Amino acid sequence: MDSITLATPDDWHLHLRDGAAMADIADHSARQFGRAVIMPNLKPPVTTVAAALEYRGRILAALPENAQFEPLMTLYLTDATPVEEVERAADTPEIIGFKLYPAGATTHSEAGVTGIEKAYRAIEALERHGVPLLVHGEVTDAEVDIFDREARFIESVLEPLVQRFTELRVVLEHVTTKEGVEFVRSRGPRVGATITAHHLLYNRNALLAGGIRPHHYCLPVLKRESHRQALVAAATSGDAHFFLGTDSAPHPKPQKESACGCAGCYTAYTAIELYAVAFERAGALHMLERFASHHGADFYGRPRNGGTLTLHRAKWRVPETLAFGPERVVPAMAGETLDWRASRRTL
Numbered sequence: 001m002d003s004i005t006l007a008t009p010d011d012w013h014l015h016l017r018d019g020a021a022m023a024d025i026a027d028h029s030a031r032q033f034g035r036a037v038i039m040p041n042l043k044p045p046v047t048t049v050a051a052a053l054e055y056r057g058r059i060l061a062a063l064p065e066n067a068q069f070e071p072l073m074t075l076y077l078t079d080a081t082p083v084e085e086v087e088r089a090a091d092t093p094e095i096i097g098f099k100l101y102p103a104g105a106t107t108h109s110e111a112g113v114t115g116i117e118k119a120y121r122a123i124e125a126l127e128r129h130g131v132p133l134l135v136h137g138e139v140t141d142a143e144v145d146i147f148d149r150e151a152r153f154i155e156s157v158l159e160p161l162v163q164r165f166t167e168l169r170v171v172l173e174h175v176t177t178k179e180g181v182e183f184v185r186s187r188g189p190r191v192g193a194t195i196t197a198h199h200l201l202y203n204r205n206a207l208l209a210g211g212i213r214p215h216h217y218c219l220p221v222l223k224r225e226s227h228r229q230a231l232v233a234a235a236t237s238g239d240a241h242f243f244l245g246t247d248s249a250p251h252p253k254p255q256k257e258s259a260c261g262c263a264g265c266y267t268a269y270t271a272i273e274l275y276a277v278a279f280e281r282a283g284a285l286h287m288l289e290r291f292a293s294h295h296g297a298d299f300y301g302r303p304r305n306g307g308t309l310t311l312h313r314a315k316w317r318v319p320e321t322l323a324f325g326p327e328r329v330v331p332a333m334a335g336e337t338l339d340w341r342a343s344r345r346t347l
């Protein structure tokens with residue numbers, strides 16, 4: 001196969017940041033995706049509908065004039081999220097869900113939830129109004145090994161949560177383990193999961209073997225090969241609970257290449273190409289469209305996109321760095337050769 005045409009895909013988990021840096025990267029997503037779920041972990045976090053709508057306005061203003069890209073906004077859940085904010089969000093079509101960051105779990109999560117019971121009233125309102133809860137699924141206890149934090153979260157927080165709130169719709173964001181895959185599979189239609197391209201392509205050796213590679217450091221951290229295989233199997237299986245979410249999370253180059261580097265991989269520039277490589281390696285290119293263009297829209301009850309995105313088999317070299325406000329960002333596979341290249345979307 002020398003080209004593949006997909007219904008326009010969506011990115012169900014994206015960090016666009018803000019300000020001058022956002023203006024440099026937002027179009028990378030808009031070239032490939034029709035919509036994206038925009039994460040609210042700015043500083044300060046996006047905790048209100050009013051702040052989310054302002055942020056949305058800045059995103060649209062940062063895009064090229066003719067861009068056809070719909071940002072689907074999320075609100076950052078805190079210990080203090082009032083029920084009224086959930087109600088306001090439920091009445092605002094531009095808002096797609098709330099994001100749960102366990103406090104301290106990841107980049108800009110300091111304002112997150114310090115104990116899940118503190119958010120019960122807000123979560124109960126999410127359940128009542130059918131607003132999805134998007135979850136960064138890792139415990140933060142210092143004594144839990146970082147490679148076990150997702151599995152522990154599922155057993156100690158997520159499983160009890162879905163049992164307590166039996167109608168709550170949940171997305172396990174950036175699932176990285178077989179425990180996560182099994183949890184999602186066992187839970188029926190109200191639980192979905194996004195899968196990143198980097199977790200499909202790499203295991204933890206890519207981070208640690210033969211030298212420490214900070215551009216492969218993200219949270220949840222890359223896991224061992226058997227987990228990567230479970231993710232590939234889930235993504236390529238046609239199971240509608242699993243859908244594309246890049247978790248593209250740019251940080252300035254010096255903050256990645258540091259004695260204490262930030263978590264996050266900048267994958268948006270080569271997003272659909274990376275997924276195509278992962279699916280092709282699994283002999284499943286024909287399953288890419290469902291994962292990238294159908295399952296997420298179906299889960300969220302949104303129409304599938306019109307238009308298409310075509311990928312051609314063509315070797316090209318990914319740039320070493322890209323503009324990122326006053327700094328540079330290193331894209332995934334910088335300096336390496338990719339076998340697929342996306343052309344512009346058709347509308």
Ligand SMILES: NC(=O)N[C@@H](CC(=O)O)C(=O)O
Pocket residue numbers: 015041106107108136217218219220247249250263264265
């Ligand atoms: N994935 C990451 O490693 N980082 C994300 C936060 C997140 O999605 O957890 C970021 O905002 O940088």
Ligand SMILES: [Zn+2]
Pocket residue numbers: 106136173174219220
């Ligand atoms: Zn996260």
Ligand SMILES: [Zn+2]
Pocket residue numbers: 013014015039247248249
């Ligand atoms: Zn993220």
